[in-house]
Amino acid sequence: MAARVVKVVRPAPTTKQWLPILIGLGVASAHFFRNLFGFIRGRQDFTVNFPEQRFVQPPAMRGMPVLVQMANGKERCVACGLCEWACPTSCITIFPAETAAEVERFPEVFDIDMARCMFCGLCEEACPEEAIVMSRQVEISSYSRRGSLWRKQDLLVPEAELKPRLDYLRAQYARK
């Protein structure tokens, strides 16, 4: 159970110089025919035809951060500002406000500048309300810089759609 130091073996140069080339050709042909027959048989091996087919993403996948929308159409966020504080790139902007409703604090403005966001997930980790989570959405390109600024209304996603991520989060960040 320890590390051993070994010398790498440098294979002696072969006198039959055509042999390695034939071997290489054989390896490449094997790959070629395997892929060809796999393609004919419809094997889904490595690449996917992107817009029609999608990757199966693992549950841990971190896409762009979105806000959880509760059943009553409101956001769950209470504008505590922790995500804004934790964000290394300072891409979240929150202006809090208050209402007379049951949850009295809410963000009047909740913007994320997606041009600066790096999908690090610290906002999600900091949020004490499970209100901002990393979705699976990654296709967020836009033509202008203005388009990369996501407002609160754009960011809200119904809770039901985020259920897998929320379940994953509860397991991921749970402690004894």
Added chain:
Amino acid sequence: MPESNPPAPAPPTPPTPEPSKLMAAILERVGALVEQWHAEHGDDRIHVARENIVAVCRLLRDSPELAFDMCLDVTAVDYLGNPDGFITPSQVWDENRAAWRHLPQSRHRLVQPPRGPSPRFAVVYHLLSTSHLHRIRIKSRVPEDDPTIDTVSSLWPGANWLERETWDMYGIRFNGHPDLRRIYLYEEFVGHPLRKDYDKQHEQPIQEYVGPGAKEPRRPQVEYAGPERKNTQRPD
């Protein structure tokens, strides 16, 4: 274990009771040139006056029982206004949670404390011995008005680039360096960005192109104010 100010000749009194085996060997070889030594978090460290840095490094490299044959890193620390480093008893942290510090309000503004009396910079060397596998850190204080120190690139050629980087980032000149150009930034860069008084958001002046064809007028600079950034202003 507060460090004393380097201007006052600091007696080489060991602040910790027992030097490690390596430190004992070092003190035996170069003890006369060592101003202070510390063992902090398991890292051995010696403080050397900047006049002696090459002599100490040569002894450390050439003594067979030390044999520091690899210069891992050369860098500097800018102790602007914090003259003696941050050697306060670290038990504070263990004992009470009441010691949470108050932080500056703005994350992107550095607090600029007043300048202290002792040298502003410390050049830091990390050495490794590939045969004995021990490490040492050497610190040498360099004042702000004369930020120069002798080069060790004659001892370890690897220090050449590292010293160029330290010059680039901190503006510390290395006497006798064969090729002291900036390494990351361009020659026309104004200032040295890792100094604590260089603001992170500081913008550099635009440099004119000086190559062939420079006489032709440059493409006029388009004034671009940027998109309206609502998210940086509070609505009234």
Added chain:
Amino acid sequence: MPDRNAKTLNDPIDSAMRPRAEASPSQLDPGLDAPPMRLQFGPSHPATHGTVRIVLDLDGEQIVDADVQIGYLHRGFEKECETGYYYQNIPYTDRLNYSSAILCNTAYCMTVEKLLGITTPERCDFIRVIGGELSRMADHMLCVGSSAMELAAFTPFLYLLEARELVLDQIDALCGARITTNAIRIGGVISDLPAGFREFATAKLDRAAKLIDDAHKILTDNIVFRRRMEGTGYISPQDLIAHGVTGPMLRAGGVALDLRRTQPYLVYPQLDFDIPIGEHSDNFDRYLVRLEEIRQSRRMVLQCLEKIPAGPVNVDDPRIRWPGKNHVFGRMEELIDQFKLVTEGGLFPPGEVYFALEATNGEFGFYLVSDGTGKPYKCRLRSPSFSNLSPLGRALIGRQLADVVPSFGMTNMIGGECDR
């Protein structure tokens, strides 16, 4: 500026350049009264994988002088770190060696842990080793594959990239991102291993191993590849040490310096693995060492998956690791902890600390100076690529122009890490 203009009439690009090499009569045809030709190799050369500019003075095909210029990817990592909290800098470390981000995360977090004087639970250490070795595999695959591609061997590049994708799939399952992992936390890891990770990883690693073997079969004996790799890029072991070169490049020179063995950290003492070393100190040995390290890393991951104990993955200390969300939602103390840790960054003892681990390219160390607040006063990266690249210019002098490509490729200079 006019005087500079005059001086650099033939040398238009910038003033940061060394003066041209003297045309020495022994190297140049005396009848051909011309200075050496100055060739700009890079910053974005199709035959280099890395943003570096090598200014070559050529006498025909022979290199008379070489000046390696870096800094094209300088983003001010160290300045940025000084203004962020310790936990906020972890995502920035992803961008250092972006082909093995978990190792960078681990190095940073372990440095902070050394500053704090804490040890992490064993399961956490195992997960760090698994993630780190997977990253190392991915990085070596990219290095070997793209170096082969630069020598016009395109097929093995595709195999190695496919193998790398299989490795990245595991990293993705581990932490939710393929490249910018942000996987390690101070005093823990982002999440425990996902369910069924062992079977998943074993299957993927087996497929990757086959692809590695295929690439090995195509490359290692191939006469073109060998002739371009063997004997080129030689740097003597003494020079390697004096230049501070570490990692596979040093080990290919026969110096068995590997921090996993010499200064064991995490769970490496419990693992059984080989450290390959070369003896010729040329590019071919570097290639062989890297290829062997991929295999050894696979062995290590498999052993870790066998041995990983059950238990917590985070230190149980409310001053360091953020509290569990299940408690944050329900309890007052944890909610306060969460607010304190996020807004103040944590509580760190003043002092300074250096810690290094064996990353893909060698000793990857952080030197932190703490003033007792939640932000590092100074965060210095000891980057292996930087030191590994520094002897390259000298090693190229007197060699052929065609040697630049394999020598640079096998240095595996990663711009993000080298230029900080």
